[in-house]
Amino acid sequence: MPSGKFRGVTTANLPYSCFCNKALAQYANRRIGADLARRGFLADMAAAMLVTVVPEFALAQGNASPPASSPVTTFTNFRLFDGKSASLVDGMYLIVEGKRISKLERGQPPASSSARTVDCAGKVIMPGLIDMHWHSLLAAVPIQTILQADMSFLFLAAGAEAQRTLLRGFTTVRDAGGPAFALKQAIDTGLISGPRIYPSGAMITTTGGHGDFRLLTDIPRTTGQISAVERTGGSAIADTADEVRLRVREQFMQGATQIKLVGCGGVSTPRSPLDMLTFTEPQLRAAVETAADWGTYVLVHAYTPEAVQRSLAAGVQCIEHGHLIDDRTAEAMAKNGTWLSTQPFLTEEDVAPLPPSGREKFMEVTAGTDNTYKLARKHGLKVAFGTDLIFSQALATRQGTMIGHLTRWYSGSQALRMATSTNGELLAMSGKRNPYPARLGVLEPGAWADLLVVDGDPLQNIALLADPDRNLKMIMKDGLIYKDAMQS
Incomplete structure (x- = not known):
């Protein structure tokens, strides 16, 4: 971009005009290597949103990025x-x-x-506040739009929602699946405002697993073939241990701080019943070992006892959801020191409108919420708080409401500790991949x-x-x- 002024901001001072800084150089490299939609995202967003989303102090300095030294x-x-x-x-x-x-x-x-x-x-x-299960690109847009819209629109919508998330008091989120790398870079460099993001990258699943949104016309899958859904970076399909290692390494290459795997079916994926299992134990272990090679950990989407127990056997350190676990499974998690990162879903007010099949699965999940928290308390599990609010801008505003749900099982101070310091402890498990090494929460x-x-x-x-x-x-x-x- 040539030097000049845009609404009083000198374009020569914008974060992407000089790549002397290591973080900015990584950002530039990612921009060059990404597809057209991702390349267009930051430039479009800079023009459309700069004045409204950058902190007032930064704009007062005539620079879109935060100052080198903030005031005392x-x-x-x-x-x-x-x-x-x-x-x-x-x-x-x-x-x-x-x-x-x-x-x-x-x-x-x-x-x-x-x-x-x-x-x-x-x-x-x-x-x-910290939200341990957030989807930065899915939070504010209906699923029909996500599956059909140009990626540039989704990134712009995500940038606007990032600002709203920060203004709800959530200064950090762990992104539990989606191409949030460019959004993280835009926030970190001060181009837009939003919470700091711990990105997982594409959630890695199997053929027919949760997150496989392909049309039936896209199958049978040819080895090495990448579907249109996978090209967006929202999910990645792996059906062998070697493919799992490949997909995990691809997320780390893009800047993932931890890895998200799918261990069973999901609510929003139409052809994945909750009770189905995805990866075998050796395939899960391949992801755990590869993440350990990168100095971090794996979180697994798992509702059922079978999915959780298989994950534990493979060495997984964090279970997402767990709404259908039983006493034996909770006891095994406690013995292994495995984290339970779950969401206090209570009613249909906590979910965007769903088709009949999705609604049925969500009601099964909410029916297990009370038992899950009671088992967690009984066995002294390490419990993290997240919301997993997706596909609705109105629903996203309920982040603070979801913290209030926790008082069914915890005192106010216990609930707030979970949403701050406890979540900060889990974030620190990203170890060598932690981009924000000081204490959070x-x-x-x-x-x-x-x-x-x-x-x-x-x-x-x-x-x-x-x-x-x-x-x-x-x-x-x-x-x-x-x-x-x-x-x-």
């Missing part, structure tokens, strides 16, 4: 939920320097040249400066998070303020 911000007169404690703490002050928290101590802050002091007037400061010195200022006590009234427009007075991520309804 001091918070005073607040009640603290640090992501770990069972109750609020008073009498603290917190200082943010750059992208991290530098001090969190009792008493009054020392005299300094802080660029800004925020008097919270007794409001609650807490860590930014906690407020402590050295942690990422991701925080919310809440008007009210969310430990006592977790429903406050269901109305972020009204109750979240400030949203900070990486030390930058993305929403400010406070007065200095």
Whole structure:
């Protein structure tokens, strides 16, 4: 792009005009190597969305990317939920320097040249929320559109939804399947605003498994043939151990932080009953071993005891969903130290409209939700929180509502710990592939400066998070303020 100005922003300063930075060089390489739709995504989005989605501070500097050093911000007169404690703490002050928290101590802050002091007037400061099962490109668009629209439209819609996700207080998401790599790059370089993303890349499945959305005219499949659905990067089909290794390595080549495999049928895939099994144990193990070679882990979509037990035997460290597990399976998960990353689905309000076959499967899943959480508590499982809200912009707004569902089984502080520090522990399992190595989900010195200022006590009234427009007075991520309804 030639140098010039676009709505007051100097195009010579845009993130993709110079590739001296390693992250930007990776971004450029990915852009060059991607298909036409992906190549067009960032350029289109820069023109269409730049002014509305970039933090005000960045635009004030005449640069679309965050500044090299963020201003120092001091918070005073607040009640603290640090992501770990069972109750609020008073009498603290917190200082943010750059992208991290530098001090969190009792008493009054020392005299300094802080660029800004925020008097919270007794409001609650807490860590930014984390959603461990989010689909960045699927969250706000109906499935019919996803299967038919140009990928450029889906990326633009995902960029807009990323901003809304951040403004709901979710500063980090783990993307559980989809081509979110370019979106992550756009957020990380400051081109658009949104939560930090831990991408899984294409969810890897088998012929006929959940995520195989091919038309019947696309079969029989020829070895090495890639379907139109696979070319979008949403899913990848593998029917042998060697194909599994190939598909896993392809996701890591694109920047995956962990790998998503499908272990059984799914609600939204029309030809995959929940009770079907996909990969054999050796095939699952091939993925686990390959992920370990890359220093990270595998998560497996699995509802049934059979699918979970097969995954455990293969060494899988994180089970997604698990709504139909039994006591024996939960006991085995506890013995192995396996994570349960599940979603508190309660009613049809927690899902986009489904055809009759999908609705029947979803009702079977929701019928198992209560038992799953009770088994998790009984056996002391490590439980992560996610929402898996897809195919509806209206449904996506229920992220905070879903946290409230957890109070059927947990106290308010336990639910909030799950959505902050506990989820942060699971994110850290990405190990050598972790692009954000400081602590997430906690407020402590050295942690990422991701925080919310809440008007009210969310430990006592977790429903406050269901109305972020009204109750979240400030949203900070990486030390930058993305929403400010406070007065200095």
